Amino acid sequence: MEIEFIAGHNLYWIISLLLLVGLYGMLAKRNLVKKLVGMNIFQTSIILFYVAIASKKKATVPVIDAALGSVDPAHYINPLPHTLMLTAIVVSVATTGVGFALLISIFRRYGTLDEDTLLKRMR
Amino acid sequence: MTSSSRNPILITASRLLAPFIQLFALYVIFHGHFGPGGGFQGGALLAASILMLRLSVGAERSELKFRKSWGTPVGALGAMIFAGTGLLTLLLGGRFLEYHFLPLPDLSRAELHSTGILLIEVGVSLAVMAVLVAIYDDIMEGPGGD
Amino acid sequence: MRKISLIALVLFGALLLYASSGLPGHGDPDGPSHRERSRAGSPVAAAHYIRHAQGDAASPNIVTVVLADYRGFDTLGETVVVLTAGLVCYLILRRSP
Numbered sequence: 001m002e003i004e005f006i007a008g009h010n011l012y013w014i015i016s017l018l019l020l021v022g023l024y025g026m027l028a029k030r031n032l033v034k035k036l037v038g039m040n041i042f043q044t045s046i047i048l049f050y051v052a053i054a055s056k057k058k059a060t061v062p063v064i065d066a067a068l069g070s071v072d073p074a075h076y077i078n079p080l081p082h083t084l085m086l087t088a089i090v091v092s093v094a095t096t097g098v099g100f101a102l103l104i105s106i107f108r109r110y111g112t113l114d115e116d117t118l119l120k121r122m123r
Numbered sequence: 124m125t126s127s128s129r130n131p132i133l134i135t136a137s138r139l140l141a142p143f144i145q146l147f148a149l150y151v152i153f154h155g156h157f158g159p160g161g162g163f164q165g166g167a168l169l170a171a172s173i174l175m176l177r178l179s180v181g182a183e184r185s186e187l188k189f190r191k192s193w194g195t196p197v198g199a200l201g202a203m204i205f206a207g208t209g210l211l212t213l214l215l216g217g218r219f220l221e222y223h224f225l226p227l228p229d230l231s232r233a234e235l236h237s238t239g240i241l242l243i244e245v246g247v248s249l250a251v252m253a254v255l256v257a258i259y260d261d262i263m264e265g266p267g268g269d
Numbered sequence: 270m271r272k273i274s275l276i277a278l279v280l281f282g283a284l285l286l287y288a289s290s291g292l293p294g295h296g297d298p299d300g301p302s303h304r305e306r307s308r309a310g311s312p313v314a315a316a317h318y319i320r321h322a323q324g325d326a327a328s329p330n331i332v333t334v335v336l337a338d339y340r341g342f343d344t345l346g347e348t349v350v351v352l353t354a355g356l357v358c359y360l361i362l363r364r365s366p
Contacts, residue, residue: 008294016285020278027274056303057296062319063158064329071323073316078302079331080315086336087347090163090251094354097258101358104262156328161336195359202352205345220341233327240326240337243344250348254355261362 011052018045032106032113036099043092047085054081129181137179141188144172152248156237162244166251173256182263191264194257201250205243212239 022045025038054077062079064071107113110121145168152165176185209220217224222239223232230238293300301307305316322334336344 004294005290008297009289009292011295012289012292013286016282016289019285020282023281024278027278028271052295053292053300053302055296056298056300058298061159062331064323064331071320073303073305073319074298076319076331078315079318079322079335080302082332083335083340086161086163086332087344090167091347091350091354093167094254094258094351097255097262098354098357098361100262101258101361105361155333156330158330159332160330161333195355198352198355202345202348205348209341209345220338220345222338231327233325236326236338237328240328240333243337243341244333247344247348250352254351257355258358261358264363 012049015045015049015052018048030115032103032115032118036096036103039099040092040096043088047088047092050081050085050088054078133179137175141172141176144175145169148172148248152244153241155244156240162247163251165244166248167255169248169252170255173252174259177256177259177263182260189256191260194253194260197253198250198257201246201248201253204246204249208239208242208246 019042022038022040022042025041026035029035029038056074056077059075059077060068062076062082064076068075103113106118110118112118112121148165148168151160151168152162155161155165173185173189176188182191208222208225211226212221212224213219215224215226220239220243223235225235225239227235227238297303302313302315304313307313318331318335318339322331323329326334326338328334
């Protein structure tokens with residue numbers, strides 16, 4: 001029972017750790033680029049979590065294979081989280097681009113990306 | 124981007140590699156029905172090939188392949204192909220994105236759905252490619268860049 | 270400030286660990302999202318997609334069919350989000366100040 005529980009849940013612990021790393025980057029780092037990198041790590045952990053809950057034992061990729069015979073949902077892993085994450089990856093790349101554009105315009109105006117210096121110069 | 128450190132090995136290798144990456148991207152887009160693939164992945168691959176040329180041979184010569192001013196218009200064109208397919212089915216009596224109302228003869232209902240999926244995959248791949256290249260170009264634009 | 274955020278992080282991590290113990294195990298074929306019917310008796314989307322994708326759209330790749338056919342309107346929204354991101358980058362960086 002215990003071994004089974006650990007074998008089934010250690011992936012969730014690692015993903016939680018990754019999420020905490022991203023949150024730590026967003027909370028504790030003072031440089032805005034590092035905060036953005038932390039946000040990316042956070043997004044990656046969410047994507048990994050979705051892909052992890054899509055998996056199913058003794059099942060293959062969601063492309064229907066005639067060699068497997070008649071279509072049975074037990075033979076294919078869950079296609080829905082894969083679909084959602086496919087769009088989420090591209091959208092996260094685009095929103096990261098928007099974040100960097102904002103950082104570039106902040107740097108052009110105030111000459112720094114350090115949070116404390118930035119708050120002082122904005123006054 | 125300064126052009127003082129142009130490396131001939133990098134230029135030759137990337138120019139040799141780019142057409143094959145684009146061919147593979149087209150395969151990924153148009154084979155997306157039958158294997159792993161689709162519009163988002165193919166668009167990202169096309170953008171990767173163009174960005175590789177932008178980084179290696181420089182912005183002015185890679186503009187022969189994709190101009191800097193094309194980014195947002197091509198992205199809008201891709202989104203318009205997508206929305207236009209939906210509006211076409213809407214005009215022909217169906218609901219939004221109901222592909223079996225597409226005006227193509229001699230195709231069964233399922234094959235019409237397959238054709239509609241191919242149309243919007245092309246739109247998605249154009250939009251993703253153009254927007255990724257446009258974001259890179261916009262970031263490189265400005266006092267420090269180029 | 271830094272201490273408070275560290276304490277909040279540790280508490281949030283403990284909450285995540287506690288919540289993840291209630292999830293089905295990794296790859297469990299009887300998980301709630303893999304069943305044919307939910308506990309309330311309504312059909313679950315994933316099993317329906319797997320069963321009907323090839324018959325509805327004549328293409329074996331279920332992910333593509335879900336992406337572009339069953340959830341086509343959602344994908345239109347995502348494409349518009351990507352396009353808007355490109356436009357926002359253009360407006361922020363290329364507009365003359």
